[in-house]
Amino acid sequence: MQTILVCDDDKQIVEAIDIYLTGEGFQVIKAFDGYEALELLEYNEVDLMIVDVMMPGLDGIRTTLKVRENSSIPIIILSAKSEDNDKILGLNIGADDYITKPFNPLELVARVKSHIRRYTQLGNMGQQNVENVYKCGGLLINDDNKEVFVDDEAIKLTPIEYNILLLLVKNAGKVFSIDEIYEQIWNEEAIGADNTVAVHIRHIREKIEINPREPRYLKVVWGVGYKIEKQ
């Protein structure tokens, strides 16, 4: 049973998170400010930490920095600050994820699970580095048996979706325009390509992403194309 440290000065939020996570079978330790969280981290085996930014005493950013000094456990920042700058700051100082309030409980649980899986299992799976196995963060494609895993969970894709994803993963970081994708997958010249590709991409996103509006893997580069974020 994994232990999750939840740190927020708002007790009701901590309580609600406790309920959701406990319901999913996690053990939850509650802290109400940064110092308390650091103290609890010292005496408990913690697998993941959820921390608020705006807290009295030691705030979330400084708490994260402190934790990162000697620990590599996944840290999810949960904050009411939703500006890009805040997110970039949080991720830059060592947090693994950034969720804004008000949050979707299901999304939170999904992300917690995802991070824990990656931290505990994928981390020690090592580099299997078998041929025809493509990996990108928590996303894994085994081309031999046409299987796709996200955080070790099998995902079911249609053949076209699979091909698109495989193309993007193989060329992780490269941006493909709709026309390029069409030509590669359908092996036809794209004459006035319609929404087909875009719709397929959307479907893939809905399947592999926890929050399709804020994708972790399959990103939309608006006005240019699509890409898999290199990780």
Added chain:
Amino acid sequence: MKKNTWPMSLKKHFLLLLHGLFLCLFLAGISFIYFNENYGRGLSWIHEESYADTLSFTEQLESDVEMIFKYVKYKDLFETDGTLDYNKDMVCVTFTSGKTMIYTLNDLIRSAKRWGYYLTDTFEVAGGPAVHERETRNASIPLIEWKTYDPDAAEHYTEPGDAYATREELAYEVLTLLGEYYQIQYNYMDKPSNLYFRVSYMDNSGTEQLYTNAAQYPLDDLKRLGRYLYLSGSSIIIDTNLKHVPKNITSELENYNLYGNNNYYIILGLDTRYPNTDPYSIAHNAYTKVRVNYITGLILFSIGGAGLLATLLLLCCLSGYQTSERKAVSLYYFDRIPLECSIFLSFLCLWLWKYMASRTGTAAAQILVAKDHQKYFVTLSYDVGIYLICLLEGFSLLRQYKAKTLIHDSLIGRSTRWCILALSRTSFPSRMTACFLGYLGITGGLIFTVNYLYKNRLLLAVSYLYIIPAIVLLLFQVWTFLLLYRNAAETEKISFGIFKMSEGDTSYKIDTSGFSGKGANLAETLNNIGDGLETALQEKVKSERLKADLITNVSHDIKTPLTSIINYVDLLKREKIQDEKIQRYLDVLDQKSQRLKTLTEDLVEASKASSGNLKLDIANIDLVELIHQTNGEFEEKYGIRHLELVASLPQESILIAADGRRLWRVLENLYNNAFKYAMEHSRVYVDVAAKNGFVYFTIKNVSENPLNINADELTERFVRGDVARTTEGSGLGLSIAKSLTLLQGGSFELYIDGDLFKAQVGFPVLSSPHSSAPDARTLDA
């Protein structure tokens, strides 16, 4: 320092008194010098010259030399072995009867006495017979055979009468000679003299004839007496230490050369100690006295002059101050007279004084002083008067200067101030008119003067006089041009400043250095306006930012409780309460809390977008690709409300410079808008078309509810079609879309035609579609 404790007025009066005293000393000095006979000879003579160097001494010496040679002559004539011999033969005459007579000295003296002649105590011949008693020339005038005192006389008789003389005439002649002999004997031999002489003639056999009053002195002693002169027959060079040599000495010496050879000499020695009373000592004493007088005059002149200057300077320093602090300047009543009047008055006084000096000065001087000194006295008092008037006027001006009222209270100062005051009260055009009239007047006057002087140049003393007003005219024109030029430059600068400010550069400042008058005022005012605008602009930007910050902070504070609401509503829903009423309530709670969530998020975004307070990541993006992507995102969603998306997009890509994410947000809002408000089972038309260098994206749909609202109001925050209020959404979608589009440099237009809703977003097309120049433009105003 004792002086400093004196009261100021006492100090000044004392100084004035001193000044007067020094003036008297000065004048006395001048008088001493002026009346000295050495006036006009400079100063060097005082220490360089003694009496023996003067011309009067030389004159005296010349007459003495003459006397000496007379003595040389008479000594042989009247003396035998050094004493007067009355039995010496003087004249030989032959009477018409044939009788020849030789008269001795005695004979002649006696006949002179008989005729009534005698010698005065200065050895002049005086007396004489009455005219009628004289012998008639024709009666018995004897022919002169020879004269011992005039051996060559016979050769000089050129006229027949010359060779004849009466006894009376002969006696008179000899008596005169004897007088002269006595005179020399008395002056140089009997009386002790300061002048020593020795004349020596030597014949070829070596017999010396010596004439001297200093037989006891050897030759060298005579040279040591002080001044001497030695002339020998064997040399033409005179051995002397005299400044001026008597002109007659060489000729006289040669004239009396007895033996016709060169064995003779003369030596003159003057005892410059002047131990004996004689003409030399008297003249020397007089000369010394004159010199002392002159030196006294010089000293008085110097002391007086120095004192005058010193007291004048001190008075200049102290003038006008009543206390020793030298702060307040007090003026006398006549110091209040304006500068010009005071100068005029001074000149009037000077003229009056001159008039008086010329008219009554001489008359007054005749009462007071001797005739010789009258002219000097008049000149002196005239000059002193001028000095006093100038002193008075000068100190008056000085006091005014110290009180800083010199120019201020002068007529020019007053009238200038009056003119400026009068001009400043009138309007600018009338000032302009006045200036122009003044310009015309001055130019016209100068041209007239030049013309007049040029035409009459031959009549004038200085024929080129017209050049002066011509130069003034030229300078005046140049000055006027410079003024106009400066004015034009100022206007140029000011209009440039106005142009800059109207362009929006409110921080632009006109450089007012070198500006003057109205231009300076104008520029200053404009700068102030610029400052005001700048401040207002900054205030606005600041307040917009404050507002955005406030909204952001408030939204953060709202989000935390909202999180709990949403979470606990969700938890409640999970309880699967069977009661339908509760289910319904929970749905409302869920719906409203979600709406509150959207509202707070949109509020932050709207405020940031409208205040421009966000960072844009501008890159070259393909609008067609973006529309495809957007269509892909929305196609299924539109299916929920049975909306058909009809897209009409060009084949080729169209590049624009925009922030892809923000533009997606714009499109998302527009698509969502259509999704929410379009009539079910209707079509939504989307098309992209390039036109005139711009690419326009248009989305059209038919509204479900009547659009009883102005198109502009739709983009106003919180404004929506009334009926739609109950549905989800914040009402900020279109506002955010518009703000974001404008921020990226695009255009955003809404059209409402009946139930037809149409939104159009336009962007300039990038000319070269393949050049990707990602420039990160930061709009962080």
